Each structure stands twice: as structure tokens, then as C-alpha cells.
Amino acid sequence: MNRIITTALFISCFSASSFSQWFEQNSGTTENLRNVFFIDENTGWVSGDDGVILKTTDSGETWVKKESGTTDQITSIHFSNNDFGWAIIKSPEKIIISTDGGEIWTDRSVPISFLEDAYFIDSQSGWAVGGGDAANKYSLLKTTDGGINWIGQDSSSAYFYKIQFVSSHTAFISGTFPLQNIGEILKTSDDGTTWESNVLSDYSQITSLYFIDENTGWVTGNKDINNVARFLVSKTTDGGKTFNTQKTFSDQYTESIYFVSSTHGWVTGNSLHFTTDGGSNWIETDPGDIIINDIYFVSETTGWIIGLDGKIFKTNNGGITSAEVESLIPNNFSLSQNFPNPFNPVTKINFAIPISEHVTLKVYDMLGSEAATLLNERKSAGIYSVDFDGSKLTSGMYFYILSAGDFSETRKMMLLK
Helix, strand or coil: CCCCEEEEECCCCCCCCCCCCCEEECCCCCCCEEEEEECCCCCEEEEEHHHCEEEECCCCCCCEEECCCCCCCEEEEEECCCCCEEEEECCCCEEEEECCCCCCCEEEECCCCEEEEEEECCCCCEEEEEECCCCCCCCEEEECCCCCCCEEEECCCCEEEEEEECCCCCEEEEEEECCCCEEEEEEECCCCCCCEEEEECCCCEEEEEEECCCCCEEEEEEEEECCEEEEEEEEECCCCCCCEEEEEECCCCEEEEEECCCCCEEEEECCEEEECCCCCCCEEECCCCCCEEEEEECCCCCEEEEEHHHCEEEECCCCCCHHHHHCCCCCCCEECCCECCCECCEEEEEEEECCCEEEEEEEEECCCCEEEEEEEEEECCEEEEEEEECCCCCCEEEEEEEEECCEEEEEEEEECC
């Protein structure tokens, strides 16, 4: 039998409080914090000024300072599992690497003039991005020996800010051509051997990006118009070939963007905005007394923001106030494409209903035989998510149908084992 988990997102689970749904955790430091990353809902790390690295194994109830071996500002931190991780020191340009969960860190110098970000797909193979100059001409470098040696891959005039691998084969990089004042996205589909460039004229700089799979992702950055920066959020559904602008910020700036699913995402800067429909609509929310530098969510409800003066805030309900909940009630019935797709064996199906209705959500095989009933009950207006476990089914194409009153919609999904 399929294991079915149904969760009402944001609408039905919030209290009537009109205050922000973030609460402060004790970081144990007053240093400015720069980056946050969690490997699961319990274990996470935070980096910051003066070489600060903090670790939690209890969802942030306690944060323990780790010895990083440096007093430099650590701008970014990332772990691929509970043991292997890396952190970025922008100046002097180096990566520090840990193989024991952050207890001990080892320096790795990077021959790049302005180190912005790095990503490792295993303990040996990784990439670093930033900016090049006469001394170090490469703005994209690769290592195959854990950062001991680096090979230049891009010697153009581009400056790169972020790199993200969505699989061992496919990655994206965001950046800019400073002299031309135009944004750029790089993509590889062959393990970083070659990179394809896509110039985005809507942007002067693309400072952050986040992809949930090889096709769907978002970018944010700015466009300089008459020496005034206008900040944007754009989305792609074709692997970065084309981007559609979803949000323009006329009096606010953006720094980072993060999505936890195909529908739920956040963008930070001098404000915090969230979306529950894949970026079609963005709503500003006030998390409280914090100047935000970074954000990370492990689910659509549980996440952290970090910022200046050692502040760490956590939310267990998406960080949304009751007034913001009102604006989340959908205007129309909708059934979203499952994510991930293809999947093995669990995937998430989101749907929205604008009024209270009896709702059924069923899965069928290609012959039209019912494979599972995921939902068959009355639901209040809201946005919902159902986790479908296909571990008992064979690989192949399946249909899922949402019925609510006079509304019915069908979508396909692929189970690959």
C-alpha cells in the first residue's frame, strides 16, 4: 500500500496571531553571520565574520562554535553530507574543507582574483567561481584532487557569483560581463567539461540563482538604468534557455533566492518576500528585528534566516503572519506538476482550491486502472500538498486526476526505478 502524507500548506495550519512567525535562536556570537546551510531538519551550519563557523545538531536549539583556523570572513558554507563540507573565504582567496562534519578544517588556496562561490560533487571534484584579472585570468576553475590543484576553464571577462549542481552532470552559474553591463548564465550538461553561455539582456548582474531540477530555476539580480539599479526575479522552465521576469522591485534590492519546491520560494535583500505559486506572485513579510544575509528552508514550513549581530531566526510555519495568510487563499482551482518528475519513489503533488469542496486525488496507470487514491475528503480553501510513494509500483508513466466540485484536471508523471 502507498504511504500517503497530506499537509495543508500555510492556509489551514496557522494561528490567528498577527505577529511574525519567526523566533530568535541563541547563536552565542555577536559577529555578523553571512551564510546558512542545513543537511536535514536537525543538522546545519552557519558561517560569518572573524572566522565564525557554528553547528547545530538539534534544529538550532543549540549552536556550537567550531574552530575554523582563520579570522577571515567566511562568506559561504555548504555540506554534501554529514561529513564533507567546504566554506568560502573571499579574501584572501581560499576554500577551507572539512571531512568530519566541521570539526577540523584544511586550507586550499584558489588561484582566482575574487572568489565568490564553489561547489563540490564529491570530495575530489569541485569548481570555484569569481573574477579574473591580469594575475589570475580565470573566473571559473576546476579541481579533481580536492582543491590542491586547479585548472582554469573560463578566461573571458565575465565575473561569476554563484554555482549550483542539480545533478552530477548538470550545473548552472550566474554572473555578469562587467564591461558590457549585461548578465550571463552558464550551463553544463557533461560534468563541467564544457559550459554553454546564455546572455540575459534584462540584467546587468545576476547575483543569485536556484534550480530545483535540470529545467526549472530562478535567478535574481539587477538592471542598471540611468545609474539606478532595478532588481528582478526571473524564472526558466527550459533549462536556462529562456527566462521570464516574474517580479520587479522598484525600491528594494535582492541578494539571494532559494526554493524548497516547485511552488515555495523566498528572496532576500533589504526585505523578505515569499511565493507559494512558483514565483507568479510574491508577498513581502516582516520577520522581525534582523538584517538578513541569508535564508535556508528544509521544507515548505521549516527554515532559518541569519544576519548581522549574530542573529539567527527560525520558523516552523513558513514565517508568515495571519494577515499574509489571507492573501494566500487562491483565486482558482489548480493542479501543479508533481515534483520531482521523473521520481523514485516519492514525489510531491500540490493543488489549490479557492472554496471548500469535496476533493479526490487519484493515480491511474496507462491502462486506466486505479493505482492509488491519495485523497477523498472535504477540504477548506487553501493550498495543499500530497506526498505520493510509488515504491510498490513498477516503472512507467502514470496519470493523476484532481476532482473538486465541477473542476477536474489531469497531469502525467513518470516513475523511474
